[in-house]
Amino acid sequence: MMSFTESETDQLACGILKIDKNRILLSGNRYALDLLLCETMDEITGLNIEEVVSLATRIFLNSYTFPMLVNEGKAEEVQLSFKSKTGEIVPVVANIQMNSDKTTDWTFMSCVNRNQLYNELLTARNTLQAQAQNLSQLNNQIHERQSDLQTFCHSLSHDFTGPLRRINQQIECAVEDLKENGVEAIDEFNLLEMAKNNTHTLMEITNGLVEYLVADVPTQLTDLVDLEEIVSTALEMLEQQGSMKPEVHRTSLPTIVGSRSQIQVLFKNLMENAIKYNKNYPVITISHTENVDNSEVIIAIKDNGIGMSNDYIDTVFTPFTRLHTIDQYAGSGLGLSIVKKMVMNHNGNIRVESTPGSGSTFFVSLPLRASSSMEKPK
């Protein structure tokens, strides 16, 4: 079998070192000498291998590499740091094997670039770890805030609407008593009627606020929701609230996956909006299409209301945006912003097209099936 001559090993593009069982350097090739910044082998022969490595490498050699060599006879792809004669640290990757006489053969190559990459990888990993920790903290804070929000909504719903309802009843009782006692005070009765209307507006706003805040509370988006049923229920709810009964033209809507309670509010608000702006004879036309890959449904809700100019289209989903006074068109000013939030919660989309004088069409796209990204933690 042919073997390398000394001059051939000196030409190799990797380092070779032979070390005796006491870890004393016996021989090496040119690459090894160059890496250690030595001219001749005499400069390193007789040194302990631990004298030509960094202190950290010493510990690593003793804790991992040497036990591995004794136990398994070899250690492969080991990252180490050699220390040159002048103290310069050179990262190397080494394969080491132990012979039957306990001497070890080391082959290695400098890996400055790879080491740089490793350093970058370690820095990136540390940064990611810190970010993951931050995210986890933020997540905990969000959960805490959501819990606070739920308590707040509960309190808003009970503690605000209760007194408002009582004020309303008290005004009604007072007016009734006064009328029974024959008191005639038209101006005062008008003032009390206005106060009653204002409490009604406050109640609407409070309910809107609760709905708006509740839309932020995480919910499971896993219900099977029949949109046919949702639209019918929404229309019934509006009728019970005393809204005008609209003429409705509708296609047969599909069943989707999402949060039933949110989708119900979403459609109720959209219908309410569609009815509100025609005080004579509201007509609602509902149609739908499914996109090419059958992953989402786009529902168009067209009304015959007053419409709006393009200048206002971008603002209709902003909370408390009113294009008209509360006396002209009642409402909390939150209905469409709640709709938008709930659509977004379902990873859907909403947009509006409108022509002043002839009405508006809202296009709502909602995924037909649940996706993992839709799952929100409870």
Place this chain on the structure above:
Amino acid sequence: MIRHVTKEDILTRNNVTINGTGEKVLMLAHGFGCDQRMWRFVSSKLSKRYTLVMFDYVGSGNSDLSSFSVEKYSNLTGYAQDVLDIINVLSLKNITFVGHSVSSMIGLIASMDTSSAIAELVMVCPSPCFLNDLPEYEGGFERSDLEELLQLMDKNYIGWANYLAPLVMGANSAEALVGELSGSFCSTDPVVAKTFARATFFSDYRSLLPQCTARTLILQSASDSLASVKIGGYIHKHVANSELEIIQAEGHCLHMTDPDVTADSIVKFIG
């Protein structure tokens, strides 16, 4: 729900193996980096005279990785508690605890527990503190060297198993650790190994030495870059009932490189 930890749980957790014959029990505890297999070079000789109890620290060898917690094992007391658990469930009495390197200190901590049954300690290449505290104490390393060690370990782990697991599963989370150990002789889980490395190399147990009452043998290698002869002398000076034996050998793993001499010294010490 609090689950009662059974004897089997503890024996599985630490992959406890028992072999040999003899009334005298020797507990062999591996050091940082490897597992109980490092004792195989001395165990054949010792098992003829003694009953040998060997184990893997949680996170090493074939231990139960799911029992690992960064909190418990970030200082040596956590490892010492596991040693005491094993002693208790096996009802061991009057044992000799043979610890390599950092395990010498783990054994010392365990021996100080009042319920402990450790009568004798054999410290193989021990160091109570790897950090320099000059001029009084020469641990051998500066903090920067040890930080570099952690980096070097990391660079080696890149090529090993589980490197990205903690990131994928969430840093230091329990789930990150519910995996399988690679079964490799050297520990390859970065979270576990770095926790053990920090507990080993960044702590100072010198103040415990005078509190040790167990009869102690300190086996120091004549040439060990991790734990010098001077450190052996320091321990000998501060542990009242101790003997120091310098073995003419190279390196930090006497029980692997010079098993006969090591076994003979242990036998001679126990008598």
